[in-house]
Amino acid sequence: MIGLNLVYPIAGCVFLTFAVLSAGGRRWGNAAFHALLALSFLAGDRLGDLGNGCLVIALVAVAAFGRMRARRTDDIAPTRPRGAMLFVPALIIPATALIGTFAFKQMPALIDPKQATLVALTLGVGVALAVCYVWLRPAPAAPFREGLRLMDDIGWAAVLPQMLASLGAVFASAGVGTAVGVLAGQAIPGGSLIGAVIVYAGGMLLFTIAIGNAFAAFPVMIAAVGLPLLVRLHGADPAPVAAIGMLAGFCGTLMTPMAANFNLVPAALLELKDRNGVIKAQLPTALPLFVFNVVLLWMVIR
């Protein structure tokens, strides 16, 4: 059956190519980072739990101390400008991912239905890449060189979501959710649903404002309030609890100077005198939108 056994080796090969190209450019920190990710994708199941733990430690060490370098990319000059048809390969990927997600569900014997989306995404990338090779005739390594350029912009932040998801698993084993759930349960009078919704969404908002990152707030708040109170006590569907909670966190991202790349960098790019000018322009949208998310989540669970 086709599933992650197809997706992971392909991802591993992409990261391995990134590693080789980085090493070729003598960018050793970036090369080590991509090589470790390639190792994880290609051989993660054979490393054992402790081996994978050591891999993570190496990855964190490279990210924190390995001097990974970014490149300036806003100076790319198109080699041979093409017309509006350029959107076609870019749109093949989401189209294949969406259609594949539904179509693969109908063939559970061939494709693992739990991984339909990722298999479809991988297929979409393959088709789009094939179209690009035939149509644009790049050098064989050119797409990967360009992909690496974007990857270097993202840098170590690329594995932050995976690290946070793993931290969520450690929180789960250590009983963090139960501990905060007990505290929150005491704070919320009489098992009130609207109280729990406000504490959950408000926690996402405030925690995101404090640390500037909704991704980091999510494993904390879902463990603390989302799962113990909303899902288990009030019987809510975990999907809207997670999705709407994350969006409440995004409202917080709009309000905080801690999210520098979204709020402070553009203020500098646009030469605003007030470095919080972008945040001030966002507040009148972010506040009502947060209230909307609270009401929406409450109505979905009620």
Added chain:
Amino acid sequence: MLVLAGIAVIALGFALRFNPLLVVAASALVTGLAAGFDPLRIIALFGKAFNENRFVTVVYIVLPVIGLLERHGLQARAAGLVRTLRGATPGRLLLLYMIFRQGAAALGLTSIAGHPQTVRPLVAPMTEAAAEGSDHDPEKLRALAAATDNIALFFGEDIFIAIGSILLMKGVLQGYGIAIEPLHLSVWAIPTAIAALLIHGARLLWLDRRAKRA
């Protein structure tokens, strides 16, 4: 209650601007120690979870395609599309840009526009040009152009099924033994996306009305 120390480590570590990956690793260590796990068990626990959550990082396989298309002028085409948005007023122009940006993000095309690519070279100057002859504060208009880009991106991208935040949610829930489809999560981003468009859109159109009265 000691296990809550890990949360304090995250808050403090991010606030003090340590490398976030280091902060996450330290938080895992502190949490595990507080729960009475020995260090090797914490490393193994984290390694196992990291291995099981590899799908979160799979999304970057799209970058070779996007990067190649950018080299052949994808961003220039997107900029060209923005240039055709010749609404007569600043509010209407920003509303059209928001629809374009939110729609593209919902299709996973998050990097074709942005502050360096489109806002600074196109959207901000076009908005200021559209405001000529009225008494808009140019500084406020530029800030609003950047704000519109952020809002459209944040409340568009979660509709795409293979974006980092959706896979992060799937991974965290999986850690608690709850299996959820990416599509099931992304449909729940649609109501808020529509609300964002209505709330921010109304503000943008209100901007035009207020200027007319002035």
